[in-house]
Amino acid sequence: MNYKIAFFDTKPYDEVSFNQINQKFGFEIKYFKGHLNINNVPLTKGFDAVCIFVNAVANAEVIDELAKNDVKVIALRCAGYNNVDLNAAKNRIKVVRVPAYSPYAVAEHTLALMLTLNRKTHKAYNRTREGNFALNGLMGFDMHGKTAGIIGTGKISKILIQTLRTMGLKVLAYDIFPDYAFAEKYEIEYCSLDYLYANADIISLHCPLTKDTEYIINETSIAKMKNGVMIINTGRGKLIDTHALIQGLKSKKIGAAGLDVYEEESEYFFEDRSNRVMDDDILARLLSFNNVIVTSHQAFFTQEAMHNIAETTLQNIQDFIDEKPLVNEVTV
Numbered sequence: 001m002n003y004k005i006a007f008f009d010t011k012p013y014d015e016v017s018f019n020q021i022n023q024k025f026g027f028e029i030k031y032f033k034g035h036l037n038i039n040n041v042p043l044t045k046g047f048d049a050v051c052i053f054v055n056a057v058a059n060a061e062v063i064d065e066l067a068k069n070d071v072k073v074i075a076l077r078c079a080g081y082n083n084v085d086l087n088a089a090k091n092r093i094k095v096v097r098v099p100a101y102s103p104y105a106v107a108e109h110t111l112a113l114m115l116t117l118n119r120k121t122h123k124a125y126n127r128t129r130e131g132n133f134a135l136n137g138l139m140g141f142d143m144h145g146k147t148a149g150i151i152g153t154g155k156i157s158k159i160l161i162q163t164l165r166t167m168g169l170k171v172l173a174y175d176i177f178p179d180y181a182f183a184e185k186y187e188i189e190y191c192s193l194d195y196l197y198a199n200a201d202i203i204s205l206h207c208p209l210t211k212d213t214e215y216i217i218n219e220t221s222i223a224k225m226k227n228g229v230m231i232i233n234t235g236r237g238k239l240i241d242t243h244a245l246i247q248g249l250k251s252k253k254i255g256a257a258g259l260d261v262y263e264e265e266s267e268y269f270f271e272d273r274s275n276r277v278m279d280d281d282i283l284a285r286l287l288s289f290n291n292v293i294v295t296s297h298q299a300f301f302t303q304e305a306m307h308n309i310a311e312t313t314l315q316n317i318q319d320f321i322d323e324k325p326l327v328n329e330v331t332v
């Protein structure tokens with residue numbers, strides 16, 4: 001009998017990628033539109049595995065229901081797994097993920113946010129289309145010679161760091177597991193968070209969302225930063241206390257912010273909400289700043305990444321069926 005997988009929160013582009021790769025695996029796939037939560041978890045009855053994305057709510061309550069429905073695998077089609085209660089899943093349901101589908105995609109989007117905010121190409125695009133060729137308000141700064149502060153030096157930020165170094169930026173880094181060989185090779189300096197805050201012109205977040213990193217950017221840390229600092233977040237929304245960010249932007253302490261993720265993104269991101277009145281005052285306030293760019297969790301979104309996500313996700317499930325070692329398993 002075919003192995004049955006319930007996919008949640010899929011969009012047409014997901015279905016295209018997965019249908020194509022599934023030709024090789026032959027799973028029985030059913031796509032559901034909403035993200036997995038306590039209300040739609042009954043839909044998983046009769047399925048062997050669920051495939052979920054970043055905004056699924058796989059808390060203890062949902063995992064209990066999945067276990068009751070005899071779901072054996074939660075396959076995350078993303079790298080982050082902060083939305084899954086691993087303690088609740090332990091010894092009941094396997095959790096697998098896609099640790100690296102294209103670190104280049106996220107690193108390149110991070111760089112795009114930095115360059116756009118700095119050189120204001122988004123404004124120039126609109127201006128010239130309307131016949132406005134003035135330069136007032138478009139002045140940027142040479143990134144060459146400036147200091148980037150990178151929090152979390154894993155797969156994504158290592159690619160970003162190499163590019164920033166090539167562009168002539170100095171790099172200060174903070175990681176609970178520093179890679180000193182990498183630091184020596186690319187001439188970057190590991191330092192304390194306080195030193196990074198005090199010296200970085202651009203701060204970019206690349207650590208996972210954990211209890212330790214939740215709201216790592218808050219009122220206190222912002223107070224320690226250089227005036228006019230640029231903050232980029234392509235990690236997870238809850239790394240930043242958005243209220244504190246907004247205060248920092250209002251007081252001009254923060255010069256610019258590039259956000260691919262937002263702590264309350266699940267209501268809006270990935271959806272077309274253009275025909276509705278925005279009822280999230282915080283998001284509306286963020287969007288009102290002319291020195292803030294919000295993108296809708298799209299850093300991962302390249303052809304290569306989508307192909308790799310589908311391939312690894314289905315292979316993770318196949319490995320479980322074949323009782324092979326689960327190289328991409330996530331455990332407590």
Ligand code: NAD
Pocket residue numbers: 079080099100103106151152153154155156157174175176177206207208209210212213234235236260261297298299300301
């Ligand atoms: P990774 O696991 O390779 O690297 C994460 C690094 O963070 C590691 O070096 C780890 O030691 C470090 N770290 C862990 N806890 C830390 C702490 N408390 N303080 C400082 N550093 C800490 O991960 P990656 O593939 O580089 O991805 C980084 C994050 O990017 C993911 O966790 C995910 O949340 C996010 N992400 C976002 C997108 C997107 O589309 N916006 C796509 C993929 C990943």
